[in-house]
Amino acid sequence: xxxxxxxxxxxxxxxxxxxxxxxxxxxxxxxxxxxxxxxxxxxxxxxxxxxxxxxxxxxxxxxxxxxxxxxxxxxxxxxxxxxxxxx
Numbered sequence: 001x002x003x004x005x006x007x008x009x010x011x012x013x014x015x016x017x018x019x020x021x022x023x024x025x026x027x028x029x030x031x032x033x034x035x036x037x038x039x040x041x042x043x044x045x046x047x048x049x050x051x052x053x054x055x056x057x058x059x060x061x062x063x064x065x066x067x068x069x070x071x072x073x074x075x076x077x078x079x080x081x082x083x084x085x086x087x
Contacts, residue, residue, distance in 0.1 A: 016059075016068050019045065023056055024069045027076060 016024075022045055031037040041052045059065040059073070060080060066073045 014064055014067070016062075016064050020055070020059055020062075020065065021068065023052065023059060024065060024072055027056065028069070028072050 026037075026040060026044065029040075031040065038049045041047055041049050045052060047055070056076070057080070060077050
């Protein structure tokens with residue numbers, strides 16, 4: 001019986017969870033018409049829109065999210081900063 005010399009590292013601690021990846025994937029999509037995004041949030045992720053936006057906002061500050069999808073995260077960070085300065 002031969003043993004594999006490299007042990008199984010298990011799940012990557014730096015990887016995003018399935019739901020976190022799904023949130024970023026939803027943000028990459030374009031939505032037509034009012035309410036389409038909120039409907040997708042409820043149907044596809046099973047989340048209330050308020051909870052979705054809480055998770056998304058936390059993801060924007062997570063370096064793992066930036067490593068996973070830098071284009072989307074940087075775009076959303078710019079939008080968030082623009083909205084903050086307009087207040």
